[in-house]
Amino acid sequence: xxxxxxxxxxxxxxxxxxxxxxxxxxxxxxxxxxxxxxxxxxxxxxxxxxxxxxxxxxxxxxxxxxxxxxxxxxxxxxxxxxxxxxxxxxxxxxxxxxxxxxxxxxxxxxxxxxxxxxxxxxxxxxxxxxxxxxxxxxxxxxxxxxxxxxxxxxxxxxxxxxxxxxxxxxxxxxxxxxxx
Numbered sequence: 401x402x403x404x405x406x407x408x409x410x411x412x413x414x415x416x417x418x419x420x421x422x423x424x425x426x427x428x429x430x431x432x433x434x435x436x437x438x439x440x441x442x443x444x445x446x447x448x449x450x451x452x453x454x455x456x457x458x459x460x461x462x463x464x465x466x467x468x469x470x471x472x473x474x475x476x477x478x479x480x481x482x483x484x485x486x487x488x489x490x491x492x493x494x495x496x497x498x499x500x501x502x503x504x505x506x507x508x509x510x511x512x513x514x515x516x517x518x519x520x521x522x523x524x525x526x527x528x529x530x531x532x533x534x535x536x537x538x539x540x541x542x543x544x545x546x547x548x549x550x551x552x553x554x555x556x557x558x559x560x561x562x563x564x565x566x567x568x569x570x571x572x573x574x575x576x577x578x579x580x
Contacts, residue, residue, distance in 0.1 A: 405465030409450040409473045412480050417450065419443050424472055428479030431520065431536040435475045438464040443472065474538045484534040485545035491560035494552070495528040503531075507552040507562070515548065530565075 411417065418425040424435045424443060437443070440455040441464055452469040454461045477483070489496060489507070497504045503523055505513040517523050521544050524532040531548065535541045545564070554561040556572045563569065 405452050405469045408448050411449045415480050426475045426479050430479050430482045433475040433479055435471045438468050441468045478536040478538055482534055482536055483538045483541045484532055485541055486565035487531040487562055488565050489529040489562050496525050498525045513551055
């Protein structure tokens with residue numbers, strides 16, 4: 401029994417849902433998203449919210465049941481409230497600067513790195529060392545934050561680089577001088 405799939409998705413005010421044959425279109429104050437519907441899964445709008453129904457009790461249907469419900473729930477939350485990821489840039493001389501549709505990073509390389517901001521995503525640069533990636537699509541926000549982090553991953557010896565805010569890093573001990 402899928403516990404996630406059986407939960408009713410609450411439908412907040414200002415969010416419109418249009419259920420089609422193979423996808424669900426969601427419109428809200430933060431934008432418009434569509435969520436795919438796997439084969440054998442149907443959605444039903446009730447007074448309490450949206451109910452996810454599966455056609456059979458097979459293992460595949462049970463897994464798609466929870467997945468479809470989670471994807472639609474994330475789409476509804478995204479168009480209503482939005483999602484955000486915060487990143488910190490740590491290191492002497494490491495910084496970011498917003499230039500229109502580009503973010504320019506100075507991360508200790510011999511050249512600055514230009515990162516273009518995709519549509520539907522907003523990146524705010526605060527104090528040159530703190531970034532906030534926000535948008536309606538949870539997957540897209542997480543992927544852009546991971547792409548920015550991969551520009552200069554935190555060094556395990558000095559902990560310099562780009563990291564998520566609140567991320568715990570394990571610092572490694574460097575080499576010790578050889579004793580004779």
